[in-house]
Amino acid sequence: MALDGDVSTLGHRIRHYRTARSLTLSDLGEQVGISPSQLSLLENGRREPRVSLLGRIAESLGVTTADLLRPEAPDPRSALEIEVSRIQAGQLYGSLGLPQIKPTAGTPSETLEAIVGLHRELERRGRLAIATPEEARRANTEIRLRMRAEDNYIPAIEEVAEDFVRRSGHVRGALSHRSVQVMAEELGFSLVYVNDLPHSARSVTDLANGRIYLPPASIPGGHGLRSMALQAMAHRVLGHQRPGDYAEFLRQRLEINYFAACCLMPRTAAVAFLTEAKKEKNLSVADFRDAFGVTQESAALRLTNLATSHLDLTMHFLRITDDGAIQKAYENDGLPLPVDVTGAIEGQIVCRKWSARTAFDRDNGTTELYQYNDTPAGTFWCSTQTGTTADGAFSITTGVPFADAKWFRGRETTSRGASTCPDESCCRRAPASLAERWEDQSWPSARLHAHILSPLPTGTFPGIDDSEVYEFLDRHAASV
Structure with a gap:
């Protein structure tokens, strides 16, 4: 027994x-x-x-x-x-490959205390580091593939967010800062705008004193503050616990971003708007963006959430830098995204002939570029908008297979790109005449992306400097 x-x-x-x-x-x-x-x-x-x-x-x-x-x-x-x-x-x-030891009566207690203390410190540092870059990329790839299999749609969060917005009293149009404040108050928090947020944090939640600290309300693009506040609240609404590993951290980040988008563009109102636009064959990310007072990127991503489940459309989304490197991407329409040997897409270079890159060559970047892209997987219609941040230029692209272009504004475009990537002769290999002339006569100095050499600060949450955050909270708690 x-x-x-x-x-x-x-x-x-x-x-x-x-x-x-x-x-x-x-x-x-x-x-x-x-x-x-x-x-x-x-x-x-x-x-x-x-x-x-x-x-x-x-x-x-x-x-x-x-x-x-x-x-x-x-x-x-x-x-x-x-x-x-x-x-x-x-x-x-x-x-660690260390030998096993068996404590005996003659083993000093101090020796055992040292072993236990060293191991606890190793465990603590392991939890703080959470993941190597390779592990992080693998976890991110697994999440991306799972979301593609689920058409980028999370019904449970849709339901929670819509109910949350409804209880705030919001009915239609863009979600106001006042409505976001009401949502915070319902959870027992007040929103506080400060100039001294820790450099490693976008926001900080003080659970002890019921405060969510955000950047100053006067910063450009105030719509971003609504999203940041909603993301901070999402951890509480969705019942998140401290992440135990990097995969859990990434899953939580995806869920809080999804929750914020659901609040800013509630499903019922968003689907009604998009369904009407589709019926009129006038779907447009720009119109969707303006109707709900969000960014081009937020509207584009939200469209991918709802397109397959509610509009019977498959789609793709790309955010790339001006050198063609993927920062974010999603597809369930068969667009052949470049991947590395592990299946990761982040940092991979997209074809020079796709509209995501040709849009950077235009003199007028204030309007969307519409273009058909012929690829080995078929033809795709795409809409691309460029923008600029302190880190440089970027483009946001959404698109659909050729057959579904009929539902979108800009389908009549005559702009077309023909891509044979991943065949290197498409855009990665220099023409033979140029290579022959310059291969032995050139020595470029590469631009170093310094962030790839700098580790994230280690802390309870990946990338967060605990000391900086705790000092910040202590500083502001004195005024509560």
Whole structure:
């Protein structure tokens, strides 16, 4: 009959009570009817006693069976020995390639304390680092593939967000800052705009004092503050716990972004707007953006959330830098996105002939570029808008297979690009005449993307400097 509880702790408790009564293994073994070697196995946690034997041991030691089965160690020294045993049985210790040690009566307690302390620090640092870049890319790829399989749609968050918006009193049009404030108050928070946010954080939530700290309300593009506030609230609404690994961190980030988009562009109102536009064959990301007072990128991504489930459309989305590198991408329409050997798309270079890149060559970047892109996987109609941040230029592209272009404004465009990528002769390999002339006569100095060499600050949350955040909270808590 198996016993509940930790066998190792049980063994230590038996030894504790035996030595307290100055009994040897032979003395106790004789009293309960087992050999000293069998009793030693019990005390070392390598064998589990039957209930009948445990009863005889308890009686001989003058204690109850319940005393032996208590979950806590009988004394501090035993607690250290139990912890060392647990550590050595774990994966982290095993990965270090260190020998196993067996504490004896002659092993100083200080030695055991040092082993336990060092291991706890290794565990702590492991939790802070959370993931290598390779692990992060793999986790991000898995999330992207799962979202593609689900048509970029999360019904559960749609329901929660729509109810949340409804309770704020918002009915139609762009979600106001006042409505966002009401939502925060319903959760027990106030929104506070400050000039000294930690450099590593977009917002900080003070759970103790019920405050969500955001950048100043006067910063350009105030619509972004609504999104940041909603993302901070989403952690509470969706019941998130502190992420245990990088995959969990990325999943939470996706969910809070999705929640914020659902609040800014609620499903019922958004689907009604898009359905009417489709009926009129006048779908436009720009119109969708302006109707709900959001950014081009937010509107484009939200359209991908709703297109397949509610409009019977498959789509793709791209955000790339001016050198053609993918920052974000989604597709469920068969567009052949470039990937590396692991399946990751981030940092991969898209074809020079796609509208996502040709849009950078226009003199007028204030309007959308419409273009048909012929690829080995078929022809796709695309709409691209360029923009600029402090980090440089970027483009936002949405598109559909040729057959669905009929539902979109701009379908009549005559602009066309023909791509044969990933065939390198398409746009990656220089023409033979130029290569022959310049290959041995050129020495360019590459622009270094310094961020790829700089590790993220390690902290409880990836990329967050804990010390900076805690000092910030302490500074502002004084004014509460």
